Structure formats: structure tokens, C-alpha cells
Amino acid sequence: MEFPFAIGNYLYKGTKEKGCFGAVAKCVCRRTRQAVAVKVLLNNNISIEKELDILATLNRLPPEKYNIVKFIEYFTSQQARCMVFEILDQSLRQVLKLRTSLPLIELRPITQQLLVSLYGLRTAGVIHADLRPANIMKVHDCRPCYVVKLGDFGHAGYAGRMGCDDVIQPLKYRAPEVSLGYKVTHAADMWSLGCTLTECFTGSDLFCDDSIYNNLRSIIKLLGLPSRKVLKYGALCEELFVPADHYSQWRLKSPEELCRTVGHTPETSESPLENCSTLESIFQDSSLQMASPERRDRMVFADLIKRLLDTNPRTRLTPTEALYHPFVTMVHLANDNSRYSDWARDLMAGSLEGHTTASDLCPPPRSAADQ
Structure with missing residues (x-):
């Protein structure tokens, strides 16, 4: 992905990160000479109105006090939507x-x-x-x-x-x-x-992330069942668990039982720390x-x-x-x-x-x- 020399009022200095949404460019404000990060969104199917509202709310905190990245402004340039933030280093x-x-x-x-x-x-x-x-x-x-x-x-x-x-x-x-x-x-x-x-x-993932079933299985193995209210009122609980009169007697369905519920058998996997x-x-x-x-x-x-x-x-x-x-x-x-x-x-x-x-x-x- 190539950017023009200028993005709105900002001079392009390089690309920090690329993704399916577009890219984050390192830029310099023409007026203040301040280095900034410009998030350029090229996917018009992504709605950003809620994010802009959230960022405006957080800017009133103020963000510096609460260790939150500072949002500077939003603008459009050459059919791209651009969000400007303070520039930070690595994630x-x-x-x-x-x-x-x-x-x-x-x-x-x-x-x-x-x-x-x-x-x-x-x-x-x-x-x-x-x-x-x-x-x-x-x-x-x-x-x-x-x-x-x-x-x-x-x-x-x-x-x-x-x-x-x-x-x-x-x-x-x-x-x-x-x-x-x-x-x-x-x-x-x-x-x-x-x-x-x-x-x-640890440098390792704690829980599985290939499916909700395997994720819950790895959580329960290490930490036990979710709470009584979650099991009672969670919309997906009866799809994934075998209920009982007392919440502590609930259990996660076996792969075979889940297959009868959802029509397919989930693949089983283990997280690196699961055997602890x-x-x-x-x-x-x-x-x-x-x-x-x-x-x-x-x-x-x-x-x-x-x-x-x-x-x-x-x-x-x-x-x-x-x-x-x-x-x-x-x-x-x-x-x-x-x-x-x-x-x-x-x-x-x-x-x-x-x-x-x-x-x-x-x-x-x-x-x-x-x-």
C-alpha cells in the first residue's frame, strides 16, 4: 500500500503497521512539526462513528492522566478516512x-x-x-x-x-x-x-482460542466452572453444558454430546500451559x-x-x-x-x-x- 507524500495536513514519513483495515502511517504535522500516527482506513465497510464517540469521551478524562493514547483529530483525504493519534513506539x-x-x-x-x-x-x-x-x-x-x-x-x-x-x-x-x-x-x-x-x-497463551468449546474446556480445567448466574442465564450455556439441579454439578458436554447439539464434532486442542x-x-x-x-x-x-x-x-x-x-x-x-x-x-x-x-x-x- 502506497501513500501520497501528504495526507491532509500531514507529511508522510513511513508506514508503521499494515492490516486489513488499511495502515498506520508515521507522519509530521505541517503546522506544528509534531510527529503523529495517522490511522488510514480504506475499508468503507468498517463503521467508525462509535469509535470516534468513544475517543471523544476519553479525551475528556484527560487521557494523559489515565495512560490512554491521545486522539488528535479525524479527517478524510482522497476517499480515505484518517484518525490522528499521538505517536507511540512498539506494542x-x-x-x-x-x-x-x-x-x-x-x-x-x-x-x-x-x-x-x-x-x-x-x-x-x-x-x-x-x-x-x-x-x-x-x-x-x-x-x-x-x-x-x-x-x-x-x-x-x-x-x-x-x-x-x-x-x-x-x-x-x-x-x-x-x-x-x-x-x-x-x-x-x-x-x-x-x-x-x-x-x-510466561511467553505462552493461557487458554485455547480455536473454538469457544475448547476455550471453555481449557478454562474449566484450570479454574473450574463459571459462576451460578452465568450458567443459569448465559444464552449459550445449555448448548455447551449438561445442566443439573445444582450449578456445581453442571458439566461441559463431551465432543460427542456437542455434536448431537450443533451437528459437528469440535476439534480438540491444548494450550501450552494447560497441563499445569x-x-x-x-x-x-x-x-x-x-x-x-x-x-x-x-x-x-x-x-x-x-x-x-x-x-x-x-x-x-x-x-x-x-x-x-x-x-x-x-x-x-x-x-x-x-x-x-x-x-x-x-x-x-x-x-x-x-x-x-x-x-x-x-x-x-x-x-x-x-x-
Whole structure:
């Protein structure tokens, strides 16, 4: 795909990314000389009115406070629709392609900043509905990858107005209640965050994404059944599950049973982490000493992920609760003077300098002392 030398009031400097929608071009504003990213949409079948409305809402937050990519303007040029954003660096997906995985000391500030983003979205009544590494952008500065912003609101919607059919993100990041046709709430983004953080740490997908059936099978194997309300009211539950009088006795249909329901037998597959006996075992490392700070850090991180991946959306962690989780606050490392703990504190402090912290947003929840 080739662009003209000028795109509206912007001078074309190169292509950052290409996709089925069009491309993202690196440009410079003629008037301000500011570098920007111009998302050029050539597929006229894609509706962007809702996305523009969402972006206008988020710009009123303001986005800088909540680590959200800044939307600058929208215009049309030579039959192409163009959306202009601040220019950022690589996505976490691109970072993972180069590095495979990220250690906890680097993942912690990223976690904190994404929780601030989700807190902002919740304040604005917006559900991202497509949180994954590809939509988390590293801010271009001298620091490696610890300052990030949440972007791509093409599938976002307003809480209370989104239906399950509006969520088209890859299954490996999709909350089970959404796949089962229950309803879409802010809790769905928290589930996606749990899947994303696990992938960033392990370098592997946590759940299958080749079919809803296999995705649910891998979730249930590791985390257990969805909640009672999801099983009772999810539009697709009786298609995929064998019901019983008590929700805990429900079970996922076998491939043969599902074939009798939908007319075909689903192919079975396994995710790379599916053979782990528990969620906690994914984060264990037998080579670490029992009392080592890294081992404690892994245990606390495992607890955060477990609470983000609560199969009951009503009891899943909120952004406020997660911002005060020990993994983010580092209370478990407070009295430790090891090299690991010192490095963790330095990276967190450096990444958050000048950025929003939990105390800037909200007081700790009442249950924080029990976490």
C-alpha cells in the first residue's frame, strides 16, 4: 500500500503497521512539526462513528492522566478516512516477539499503568473489550518498556449498551461470561488483563482460542466452572453444558454430546500451559529458594492473576482493588534489601515518576488489609 507524500495536513514519513483495515502511517504535522500516527482506513465497510464517540469521551478524562493514547483529530483525504493519534513506539506484542517474556520487575509497572487505564475507562463508563498485548503501546522514551498506554478502541463500547455479539476479540483473552452470552461488563477487561499479564510473563497463551468449546474446556480445567448466574442465564450455556439441579454439578458436554447439539464434532486442542495442575503452579520455579524475594514475588503475582481470572465476574477484582494488591504495592518486599527488591523498587519508581498512582485516584478499598 502506497501513500501520497501528504495526507491532509500531514507529511508522510513511513508506514508503521499494515492490516486489513488499511495502515498506520508515521507522519509530521505541517503546522506544528509534531510527529503523529495517522490511522488510514480504506475499508468503507468498517463503521467508525462509535469509535470516534468513544475517543471523544476519553479525551475528556484527560487521557494523559489515565495512560490512554491521545486522539488528535479525524479527517478524510482522497476517499480515505484518517484518525490522528499521538505517536507511540512498539506494542507489547512486538516486544514479546523480540524477548519472548518479561520478568516480574518489568511487568509490575506495566500492570500498574494498565490498571490506571482501566480505572479511567470505568470512570468514563467505557469497556475496551479488546485488551491484549497488541493494543498496549510502549511510550517512546529512553526507558525500555515500563511506560505504556492503552490504545485501539475500535471494539470499545459503553457499559450497559454492549452485547456479547459486540465482543470479537481473540478467545484467549475473552471472559467466559461473554463467550457464554451472559453480558459484557467492566469485569471482562479485568479478565483480559489477567490473560495478558500471564502471557507476558510466561511467553505462552493461557487458554485455547480455536473454538469457544475448547476455550471453555481449557478454562474449566484450570479454574473450574463459571459462576451460578452465568450458567443459569448465559444464552449459550445449555448448548455447551449438561445442566443439573445444582450449578456445581453442571458439566461441559463431551465432543460427542456437542455434536448431537450443533451437528459437528469440535476439534480438540491444548494450550501450552494447560497441563499445569493449578494456576499457581504456572508461576512456580523450583530452582528458587523458599525465602527468596523473587519466589515471594511470584506467589503474590499468582494471587493477583487468580483474582483477575475469577470465573465469577461479580467477585473479580476491580481496578481499584487491583491497584492496592500487594503485587502492585510491593508490601511483601518492603523490608527486603536484596538486589532483586532494590531493583524492583527502582524500576517501579522510575516508571511512575510523573505518572498517575493509586493515591491520586482513590483511597484503598476496605478489604485491602486482608489481601
